[in-house]
Amino acid sequence: MTPYKDPAIQEIIPNEFFxxxxxxxxxxxxxxxxxVEMHQTDKVLRQxxx
Numbered sequence: 001m002t003p004y005k006d007p008a009i010q011e012i013i014p015n016e017f018f019x020x021x022x023x024x025x026x027x028x029x030x031x032x033x034x035x036v037e038m039h040q041t042d043k044v045l046r047q048x049x050x
Contacts, residue, residue, distance in 0.1 A: 010018075017023055
């Protein structure tokens with residue numbers, strides 16, 4: 001299985017990456033930070049010069 005089947009994308013990727021399919025496999029931790037902070041409107045507007 002080729003990760004990128006679109007011929008336009010395959011032209012950009014060097015052939016050496018298609019020779020070794022293991023190069024496409026990777027195990028890394030996925031870290032996702034989602035933070036929502038409430039701020040006073042007048043202070044935020046002052047920071048962006050409004």
